[in-house]
Amino acid sequence: MIYREAGQFKTSYAADQAIFPILQDRVLVTLGILVAFLVPPLIADEYWLQAVLIPLAIYALAAIGLNLLTGYAGQVSLGTGGFMAVGAYAAFKLTTSFPGLNILVVFVLAGLMAAAVGLVFGIPSLRIKGFYLAVATLAAQFFLIWLFNKVAWFTNYASSGTITAPPRTIFGVMTTGPLATAPVRYVVALGVLAVFALVAKNLVRGRMGRSWMAIRDRDIAAEIIGVRPLRTKLLAFAVSSFYCGVAGAEYVFLYLGSAETLAFDIALSFLVLFMVIIGGLGSILGSFLGAAFIVLVPIFLTNAPHHLGLVMPVALQKQIELMVFGALIIFFLIVEPHGLARLWQIAKEKLRLWPFPH
Amino acid sequence: MRIRVLLGLAIAALLLGPLAIAGSAQTPGGAAHTKDAFIPLLVYRTGPYAPSGIPIANGFVDYFTLINERDGGINGIKVAWEECETQYDTKQGVECYERLKGKSALLVNPYSTGITYQLIPKAPVDKVVVFSMGYGMSAASDGRWFPWVFNFPTNYWSQASAVIRYISQQEGGLEKLKGKKIAHIYHNSPYGKEANSTLEDLAKKYQFELTLLAVDHPGQEQKSTWLQIRRLNPDWIFMSGWGVMNQVAVKEAAAIGFKMDHFIGNWWSASDADVIPAGEAAKGYKGATFHAPGIGYKVHTEVIKHVYDKGKGAGKKEEVGSPLYNRGIVNAMLAAEAIRTAAVKYPKQALNAEQVRWGFENLNLTDKRLDELGMKGFTHPVKVSCEDHEGGGPVLIQQWDGKKWSVVSDWVAVMREVVRPKIEAAAVEEGKKLGYTQRDCAKEK
Numbered sequence: 001m002i003y004r005e006a007g008q009f010k011t012s013y014a015a016d017q018a019i020f021p022i023l024q025d026r027v028l029v030t031l032g033i034l035v036a037f038l039v040p041p042l043i044a045d046e047y048w049l050q051a052v053l054i055p056l057a058i059y060a061l062a063a064i065g066l067n068l069l070t071g072y073a074g075q076v077s078l079g080t081g082g083f084m085a086v087g088a089y090a091a092f093k094l095t096t097s098f099p100g101l102n103i104l105v106v107f108v109l110a111g112l113m114a115a116a117v118g119l120v121f122g123i124p125s126l127r128i129k130g131f132y133l134a135v136a137t138l139a140a141q142f143f144l145i146w147l148f149n150k151v152a153w154f155t156n157y158a159s160s161g162t163i164t165a166p167p168r169t170i171f172g173v174m175t176t177g178p179l180a181t182a183p184v185r186y187v188v189a190l191g192v193l194a195v196f197a198l199v200a201k202n203l204v205r206g207r208m209g210r211s212w213m214a215i216r217d218r219d220i221a222a223e224i225i226g227v228r229p230l231r232t233k234l235l236a237f238a239v240s241s242f243y244c245g246v247a248g249a250e251y252v253f254l255y256l257g258s259a260e261t262l263a264f265d266i267a268l269s270f271l272v273l274f275m276v277i278i279g280g281l282g283s284i285l286g287s288f289l290g291a292a293f294i295v296l297v298p299i300f301l302t303n304a305p306h307h308l309g310l311v312m313p314v315a316l317q318k319q320i321e322l323m324v325f326g327a328l329i330i331f332f333l334i335v336e337p338h339g340l341a342r343l344w345q346i347a348k349e350k351l352r353l354w355p356f357p358h
Numbered sequence: 359m360r361i362r363v364l365l366g367l368a369i370a371a372l373l374l375g376p377l378a379i380a381g382s383a384q385t386p387g388g389a390a391h392t393k394d395a396f397i398p399l400l401v402y403r404t405g406p407y408a409p410s411g412i413p414i415a416n417g418f419v420d421y422f423t424l425i426n427e428r429d430g431g432i433n434g435i436k437v438a439w440e441e442c443e444t445q446y447d448t449k450q451g452v453e454c455y456e457r458l459k460g461k462s463a464l465l466v467n468p469y470s471t472g473i474t475y476q477l478i479p480k481a482p483v484d485k486v487v488v489f490s491m492g493y494g495m496s497a498a499s500d501g502r503w504f505p506w507v508f509n510f511p512t513n514y515w516s517q518a519s520a521v522i523r524y525i526s527q528q529e530g531g532l533e534k535l536k537g538k539k540i541a542h543i544y545h546n547s548p549y550g551k552e553a554n555s556t557l558e559d560l561a562k563k564y565q566f567e568l569t570l571l572a573v574d575h576p577g578q579e580q581k582s583t584w585l586q587i588r589r590l591n592p593d594w595i596f597m598s599g600w601g602v603m604n605q606v607a608v609k610e611a612a613a614i615g616f617k618m619d620h621f622i623g624n625w626w627s628a629s630d631a632d633v634i635p636a637g638e639a640a641k642g643y644k645g646a647t648f649h650a651p652g653i654g655y656k657v658h659t660e661v662i663k664h665v666y667d668k669g670k671g672a673g674k675k676e677e678v679g680s681p682l683y684n685r686g687i688v689n690a691m692l693a694a695e696a697i698r699t700a701a702v703k704y705p706k707q708a709l710n711a712e713q714v715r716w717g718f719e720n721l722n723l724t725d726k727r728l729d730e731l732g733m734k735g736f737t738h739p740v741k742v743s744c745e746d747h748e749g750g751g752p753v754l755i756q757q758w759d760g761k762k763w764s765v766v767s768d769w770v771a772v773m774r775e776v777v778r779p780k781i782e783a784a785a786v787e788e789g790k791k792l793g794y795t796q797r798d799c800a801k802e803k
Contacts, residue, residue: 047460051453149546149572159555159784160495160548162475167793178479178792256452258475260548262575263448299453314443315403 003351041183049182057189063275063287065243071281073236074216079137082144083241084248085264086114091249092163103168114245115238122237164258185254280339289340394438398458405445407601409631416673417686433701464714471549481506499748500785511751514552519773520753535564539592546572577603584610604632612639629681649737651763653679656732744799
């Protein structure tokens with residue numbers, strides 16, 4: 001009744017091609033973005049910003065990146081952690097070499113560096129597909145982590161091999177380093193996420209996204225209608241790695257503060273892949289939902305027994321958390337193999353008919 | 359169709375549930391702690407490092423239970439604590455820290471070098487003492503740059519120098535080190551790499567041949583490392599390992615027939631869990647420590663009497679006295695004594711973190727006090743100062759005889775003349791990275 005597009009007439013091509021053609025969607029998304037920007041910095045305490053919302057924004061960006069590659073272009077990648085590490089280490093080297101450079105510029109440059117590396121590791125994708133490609137990207141993951149661990153130049157010869165985010169400001173406001181407050185870091189992470197999510201949404205609606213999907217659905221057919229496979233696949237690797245690189249730089253600069261290579265190990269690659277799969281392959285919204293599921297549910301499960309008044313040893317609690325979390329993932333994948341984004345789509349269809357379904 | 363609706367509701371509940379909890383978390387929950395000394399314990403009782411994490415956590419909790427049960431707290435201040443599971447994972451550790459610091463935490467024991475590195479920049483901002491006993495960042499030993507971080511009684515660099523001194527004693531003098539081949543096998547992480555720079559400096563000074571061999575996390579696969587050892591045939595091996603890496607290394611050393619009494623682990627590489635899996639072959643393996651192993655001290659009888667006999671023990675009675683359990687005891691004791699120092703200076707009030715920091719900085723643990731605590735000979739006296747948050751205490755070498763650990767050396771002095779200038783130089787470098795300035799200790803007296 002409320003959610004209905006009847007009466008909304010499109011009178012121009014621009015209106016017809018808008019990202020959100022339905023008025024209600026536009027209002028909802030605008031409200032959502034406003035709430036995300038305004039409410040948490042004002043009411044959330046530091047625990048919520050630091051331990052939940054900042055990682056959520058960063059993981060969502062990485063998940064969008066991987067979704068472009070795996071969900072839209074159909075190229076399976078297990079190298080996300082490695083590409084994020086490239087972004088993190090590139091940002092560290094850039095900002096320590098050029099301390100005057102705006103940290104946002106550093107993030108973008110770090111993303112470009114990751115894109116270049118992604119391009120190189122994307123080359124085998126022309127010849128190998130599916131599981132074999134996954135193994136090739138796995139090599140990228142292990143090689144990159146080994147490289148950053150082995151070559152001390154990347155850490156500026158720190159004896160511990162740890163990179164630490166130095167204090168940097170944006171327009172005079174402390175953004176990174178120990179003195180940057182959580183609300184500032186949250187707003188920066190969210191701002192970057194909002195901009196790049198919008199870019200991604202437009203990319204996948206345009207020529208580039210359509211050629212990715214053509215390659216994903218059947219590469220031979222795509223080649224025959226004029227999509228160049230090498231260029232398209234490499235572009236997907238580059239754009240995806242760019243997103244992961246920016247996310248990796250934020251991971252160290254806005255979230256952890258300092259990191260060692262272990263923070264970017266294979267577990268991170270799997271985590272982001274699970275976000276994409278649970279959220280929904282080939283959906284920008286799915287990347288957000290997947291990241292929210294993977295970040296929020298364990299924290300909810302950790303805190304729930306305490307708030308229910310149940311007292312149990314921490315070890316037991318952790319084991320239960322892992323079991324419940326695993327069971328939930330399996331449950332969702334059985335009930336809705338297309339991910340959380342598909343559930344949202346179904347809900348929207350139902351809402352259009354409500355309250356008079358056929 | 360109905361299942362879809364249910365599913366939608368389930369997701370909504372899962373996503374909104376945490377927000378509801380956030381709302382309730384806003385209400386002041388720390389009120390119960392205002393009179394107690396609240397100490398968050400980051401533990402790892404699950405995951406790949408659990409065999410090492412469980413005894414430390416048990417030792418810690420048992421000592422605090424002992425203080426509360428026997429003495430009614432530290433000078434009347436009851437100790438309150440809450441455990442949080444980190445699985446030795448940095449991200450989970452940070453989550454734990456953020457969750458627990460809001461309950462007016464006085465100090466935090468990160469129990470992991472990786473987590474310590476995360477917490478060091480946060481400590482002065484949040485005003486929480488970071489007590490990384492014998493681990494963490496060695497450079498933080500300079501209290502002028504890192505007022506909120508303490509790593510007494512001894513840090514990794516001092517430990518490495520003491521082990522080299524012990525080796526020289528076995529060889530018959532420091533000059534005999536010349537030309538000897540010493541290998542350092544280390545966990546490829548900030549923790550494992552800590553000792554490298556000190557060993558390199560010492561190698562230059564005493565002209566021994568040093569080989570650095572990294573083992574990647576988690577350390578189950580070490581064939582190539584031990585192939586290199588076989589080729590190199592070093593005179594001594596020093597190891598900075600952790601978790602499963604240690605027992606694999608001990609087994610591999612036995613497999614290539616390396617002289618076990620020339621194989622020395624650092625204090626995180628010499629517990630029961632590291633040697634028992636290797637069986638007979640582990641006999642003779644040595645480890646560094648800053649406290650004695652075993653249950654032969656008065657403090658253990660007290661723990662058994664006041665904690666275990668009342669059914670309040672955190673672990674099994676048989677496990678009291680293992681090296682890592684004893685480390686937990688020492689860690690808890692040092693923290694408690696620092697709080698006591700603060701409580702003497704600021705009597706009859708609830709302590710805040712600033713005051714506890716003062717207590718840590720002015721801790722003077724004498725032999726007499728150790729005797730009162732039932733720990734004479736168990737560990738050594740510690741004196742902390744504004745400049746020196748490490749103390750540079752001596753190191754013991756313990757040896758595994760197939761059944762138990764026993765001490766085989768006197769207290770080995772660290773090479774302070776080598777280590778302290780390195781700490782001061784590194785503190786300037788690390789401090790500047792974080793935008794710190796040096797404080798003037800003369801003004802604080």
